[in-house]
Amino acid sequence: MTSPVARFLPVFATLSAVTPACAPEPEYPELEFRTTCGINCPPTNSPHINDAPFPELSLSGQPNSAGVTLVGLSGPPGNAALHPLVVANRDELVVLDENDDVLYSGADLVGWFVLLEKDGDTKTGQIVAYNPTEPPLDDNSRPFTTYAIAFTDASGPIVTTKNVCPTYWNEPANPVLTIIAGETYDRVGKSVDLIDGDWVTFACKDEAAFKAKALGYEQNVGFAQTGAPATRQQQDATLKMITADYCGTGFSFTEQNTSIFWGNTAGTVVPKVDPNDPDEVEGIEAVWDDEGAICLTTPRKGDVADVQAECPVPIPDCANVNWANMSHEWVTWKPL
Helix, strand or coil: CCCCECCCCCCCHHHCCECCCCCCCCCCCCCCCCCCCCCCCCCECCCCCCCCCCCEEECCCCCCCCCCEEEEEECCCCCCCEECCEEECCCEEEEECCCCCEEEEHHHHCCCEEEEEECCEEEEEEEEEEEEEECCCCCCCCCEEEEEEEEEECCCCCCEEEECCHHHCCCCCCCCEEEEEEEEEECCCCEEEEEEEEEEEEEECCCHHHHHHHCCCCCCCCCCCCCCCCCHHHHHHHHHHHHCCCCCCCCCCCCCCCECEEEECCCCCCCCCCCCCCCCEEEEEEEEECCEEEEECCCCCCCHHHHHHHCCCCCCCHHHCCHHHCCCCEEEEEEC
């Protein structure tokens, strides 16, 4: 697994990780501005794979790439016994009894604590909200589960409670964290890392791992009526597309919440507008496979020369290739 660089986050500083320097950091203390718009509002991208302070954890207690181990779940006062963290179904935290029957799940776990350890120091986050109906970004209408996990920050003159997801730090009760069971991510190379049932990813909303799950690209749901999950290659193509990693080198040519229309070849995700409508769409941006963009017309940030300088192999203009007959996973268009 890749080794993330330590970053500052109050209280969870020893447990945290950062994305590479080419992707901009979330700023504190301002909350990132988020807009709402009508039915044809384009979705937004992210240069980050996942900026959660504990992005992946081993259910068996192995240390992750930052040396953090999962201790378990502990109930609220009066029920403080330690239990293993178990993920059931697609993404539900559950507590089992000695017969492996479900003892607590769903909203029953609000008020419980997630215990983590690094270098003998135990850190605690509390589950403060549960949402079983997070809307998907694909067209298969498969909602999923999110949680709010909050921690107490006593580093300043005033003790505050903060959300573990950085861009939502001052919304501690906002359920913006989802669990992706069975896989982890390379946040530098912007691809799937491990596919292993012992590992789970804690992914924050507004970032690529969360968005890929919302688009149906993960290990825990069947993809496009195939009866199997999206392949590693399909998932990698999705991460490259969301993060604007045209060259496949891990460098993102975009900024957080840049609008982009997208559609996949399986037809499970279609653009919200007619991509040929000049009143809605500037034009095609790129066509994507698991190695990045197979052709590129207009980057989300910078210009084509900037991209070509980063890429080990030149990327052709989409106007000059018959991309429709080339193997690909995604097509993206820039909105006006």
